[in-house]
Amino acid sequence: MRPLKFLLIKEFKQIFRNKTLLPMIFVMPLVQLLIMPLAADYEVKNINISIIDNDHSTFSHRLSSKIAASKYFRLIENEQSFKGAYQKIESNEADLILEIPYRFEENIYRTGSQQVFIAVNAINGTKASLGGSYLSSIIRDFNGSIQPEIKFSAPSSPLKRIELSAINWFNPYLNYKVFMVPAILVILVTMVGAYMCGLNIVKEKEVGTIEQINVSPIKKHHYILGKLIPFLVIGLIVFSIGFFIISWGVYGIVPQGSLLLLYAYLALFLIAILGFGLLISTYSETQQQAMSVSFFFMMVFILMSGLFTSIDAMPAWAKVIAYANPVTYFIEVMRMVVLKGSTFQHITQHVLIMLGFATLFNVWAILNYRKTA
Amino acid sequence: MGDIKWACTERLNSDPMVDVSVQNISKTYDEGTVKALSGISFEVEKGELFGIVGPDGAGKTTLFRILVTLLLADAGEAMVNGSDVVKDYKEIRSKVGYMPGKFSLYQDLSVEENLKFFASIFGTTVEENYHLVKDIYVQLEPFKRRRAGALSGGMKQKLALCCALIHRPEVLFLDEPTTGVDTVSRKEFWEMLKRLKSEGITILVSTPYMDEATLCERIALVQEGQIMSIDTPDGIIARYPDQLFAIKSDNMSGLLRDLRAHPEVASAFSFGEYHHITFTDKQKIAEGASSFLATLSHHNLEMHTITPTVEDCFIQLMSHDGR
Structure with a gap:
C-alpha cells in the first residue's frame, strides 16, 4: 500500500497546483446550480397573443380581459382581421391568435354553444403546446363562469359537472427547482468522473510520464487506484457542496430519505463513471481525443437520462438508450431518495444495475489498459 | 550487491x-x-x-x-x-x-x-x-x-x-x-x-x-x-578500408561537385572546413598528389591525409551497404 500512498500524494499535489482544474471543481457546482434551475424552467410565460374580436360584445370583452389578466399571456395590439394577425405571427410578434366570431354572445344565449378559433405558432413546440393548453383552460374556465348567466335563456342544459381536484405528492407546488436541482447535481458529478479522471490519465500518456511509471515496479492496480481515488474524493466534495450549500441551503430542498443511502449510491455511481473515464483514456492517445469522445457521451448521458424529458414519454428505441445510461439510474435514485424518501428496498434494482455498470467499465478498462501498455 | x-x-x-x-x-x-x-x-x-x-x-x-x-x-x-x-x-x-x-x-x-x-x-x-x-x-x-x-x-x-x-x-x-x-x-x-x-x-x-x-x-x-x-x-576507425584525405579550396561547393565527377575520386563528402575524399587507386595518389590537384582547376587547393572519424566510418559503411 505504500506505493499507493506516494501516488496519491503526488496526484493531490498536482490537482491543487492546477490553476484551471481547482476553480472548476468548486465554481462549477455553484454557478451551474444557482443559474441553471432559475433559467431552465418548463413554465412558459409571456406568450404573445393576438385577439381578433369580431363580436365586440360583453362576453367577448370579458373573455379578452380574462386572458389579458392571466400571467401567462401578453396581449398585443388587437387586430381587425385574421390576415393582420397572421402577419404578426409571421413577424414573430404573436405566438397565438384567438378569433372570436361575429354573434358570439348572441349564439351562446340562443344555442348554448359557440366556437372560437385558436391558431398556434408551433415553431417553438413547448411554447405552442403549453400556450394552447393554457388558453384552452382559460376558455374552459370562462365557459364555467358564464354557465349560470345563460342557464335562464338556454332551456335544456342541466348543470352536471364532476369537479376534479388533484394533490401533487412529494412536490406539492410542482416546484420545478425541487425536481431539477438534484438531477443537475448528478450531471455535475458525472462530469467530474467522466472528464477529469480520463483526461488526467491521457495527459500522462501525452507527456510521456506514464512510460516512466511503467518502467517501475509500481503495480497496475496501484496506479489505477491512485487515479480513481482522488477523483472519487473530488466527486464527493463537489456533490456535498452542491447538496448541502445550494440544494439545501439556497433552495431549501430537505432530503426526505437517508443521507447514508444517498452517499453510498453516489460512491457506487462515481466508481462506475470513473471506470468509464478510465475506459475512454485507454482508447485515447491525446487529451483532444479523450475530450471529444467524453463530450459525445456526456451529451447522450445528459439528454437521454430523463433530466429534462420524461423517459416514459420516449419512443421504445430511445428508452433502450436511456436505460443503458448509468446517469438515468442515479437521477432516479436522487429524486426518489431526496424527494420521496425511498429506502434501500425501493432502489435495490438501481443498486444492482449500477454495480453491473461499475464492474463492466472498470474490468473493461483494466483489460484494455493491460493490452496497450 | x-x-x-x-x-x-x-x-x-x-x-x-x-x-x-x-x-x-x-x-x-x-x-x-x-x-x-x-x-x-x-x-x-x-x-x-x-x-x-x-x-x-x-x-x-x-x-x-x-x-x-x-x-x-x-x-x-x-x-x-x-x-x-x-x-x-x-x-x-x-x-x-x-x-x-x-x-x-x-x-x-x-x-x-x-x-x-x-x-x-x-x-x-x-x-x-x-x-x-x-x-x-x-x-x-x-x-x-x-x-x-x-x-x-x-x-x-x-x-x-x-x-x-x-x-x-x-x-x-x-x-x-x-x-x-x-x-x-x-x-x-x-x-x-x-x-x-x-x-x-x-x-x-x-x-x-x-x-x-x-x-x-x-x-x-x-x-x-x-x-x-x-x-x-x-577499432571501428582502424577498420576503415581506405586512406582518407582532407581537401579544401576557395570554392568549396564547386570543389565538391568537381570531386564527385572526378574519375579518380571514390567518395567525397563535405565535413565542415574540409571535404573528405578517398581515391579509387590508392597507389597512384601515394606517388604524387600534385598531379591529381593539377587536374582540378581551383584556387588555393590544399590536401593532406587524415585519420578517419567515426562519422567517416559511418558514411563509408552506409554507402557500402546502400550500393
Whole structure:
C-alpha cells in the first residue's frame, strides 16, 4: 500500500497546483446550480397573443380581459382581421391568435354553444403546446363562469359537472427547482468522473510520464487506484457542496430519505463513471481525443437520462438508450431518495444495475489498459 | 550487491560478464509495413558504457523500449541483467533505469518532488542513493523548488538522469540524452556518465551525434534497423578500408561537385572546413598528389591525409551497404 500512498500524494499535489482544474471543481457546482434551475424552467410565460374580436360584445370583452389578466399571456395590439394577425405571427410578434366570431354572445344565449378559433405558432413546440393548453383552460374556465348567466335563456342544459381536484405528492407546488436541482447535481458529478479522471490519465500518456511509471515496479492496480481515488474524493466534495450549500441551503430542498443511502449510491455511481473515464483514456492517445469522445457521451448521458424529458414519454428505441445510461439510474435514485424518501428496498434494482455498470467499465478498462501498455 | 544476484539467478547466457544480450530482435510497425528493427544482435558487458550510434529513425528508441519492457519485439530474445524481457519483465522494471528521449517527468512538480517521487515508487529514498546523483544534483540544488517544466533543456536532462538513477539501477538506458542540449552541458553530461561507470552500472546510451561515439567504450553503428558494425571506437576507425584525405579550396561547393565527377575520386563528402575524399587507386595518389590537384582547376587547393572519424566510418559503411 505504500506505493499507493506516494501516488496519491503526488496526484493531490498536482490537482491543487492546477490553476484551471481547482476553480472548476468548486465554481462549477455553484454557478451551474444557482443559474441553471432559475433559467431552465418548463413554465412558459409571456406568450404573445393576438385577439381578433369580431363580436365586440360583453362576453367577448370579458373573455379578452380574462386572458389579458392571466400571467401567462401578453396581449398585443388587437387586430381587425385574421390576415393582420397572421402577419404578426409571421413577424414573430404573436405566438397565438384567438378569433372570436361575429354573434358570439348572441349564439351562446340562443344555442348554448359557440366556437372560437385558436391558431398556434408551433415553431417553438413547448411554447405552442403549453400556450394552447393554457388558453384552452382559460376558455374552459370562462365557459364555467358564464354557465349560470345563460342557464335562464338556454332551456335544456342541466348543470352536471364532476369537479376534479388533484394533490401533487412529494412536490406539492410542482416546484420545478425541487425536481431539477438534484438531477443537475448528478450531471455535475458525472462530469467530474467522466472528464477529469480520463483526461488526467491521457495527459500522462501525452507527456510521456506514464512510460516512466511503467518502467517501475509500481503495480497496475496501484496506479489505477491512485487515479480513481482522488477523483472519487473530488466527486464527493463537489456533490456535498452542491447538496448541502445550494440544494439545501439556497433552495431549501430537505432530503426526505437517508443521507447514508444517498452517499453510498453516489460512491457506487462515481466508481462506475470513473471506470468509464478510465475506459475512454485507454482508447485515447491525446487529451483532444479523450475530450471529444467524453463530450459525445456526456451529451447522450445528459439528454437521454430523463433530466429534462420524461423517459416514459420516449419512443421504445430511445428508452433502450436511456436505460443503458448509468446517469438515468442515479437521477432516479436522487429524486426518489431526496424527494420521496425511498429506502434501500425501493432502489435495490438501481443498486444492482449500477454495480453491473461499475464492474463492466472498470474490468473493461483494466483489460484494455493491460493490452496497450 | 550485483555479485550476489549473479550467484543466485539462473541464466541462459553462460558468460557472467554479459549484462545485456540481444538476439535477433525484430520489430515492425503498422502491420509489418514499417521495419524498425531487422534482426539485431549484440551483447553488452557488465559495467560497460555502450553507445548505439545512428541517425534519426535508425531504430534506437524502438530497441530501448523493447529492452526496458515497454514494447514487445516481433521476434528474437533479449536478456537484461539475467532476466528475459518478456517473461521476467517485472524483475527488469525494478532494476533498470530508463531516461526517454522526450522529457517525461512531472512538469508541475518541483525538482525535489520529482526526485523524491521516483525514489519512493522504487521503494527507496533519496538519502539512500544520494551519493550516486550527488555530483549532478548539486547543480540542480539552487532550483530545487522550481517546477520541472520551467527548467532549461540541460537542467531537465540532468534531472531526468537523477530520477533514472535514484533507485541505483543495474542497467541504465539513456535514449538520446544530449539531443537539444548545449555543447557545454553535453560535455558535462558525458563526464557524469564516466563517473557512473566507475560505480559498476552498465550504461547503454543512444545518440545521433557521431562525435559522442568516441566517448563510449564500445559502439554499435545502426542504420535502418540494422547494426552495421560493433567495436570500440578505435577499432571501428582502424577498420576503415581506405586512406582518407582532407581537401579544401576557395570554392568549396564547386570543389565538391568537381570531386564527385572526378574519375579518380571514390567518395567525397563535405565535413565542415574540409571535404573528405578517398581515391579509387590508392597507389597512384601515394606517388604524387600534385598531379591529381593539377587536374582540378581551383584556387588555393590544399590536401593532406587524415585519420578517419567515426562519422567517416559511418558514411563509408552506409554507402557500402546502400550500393
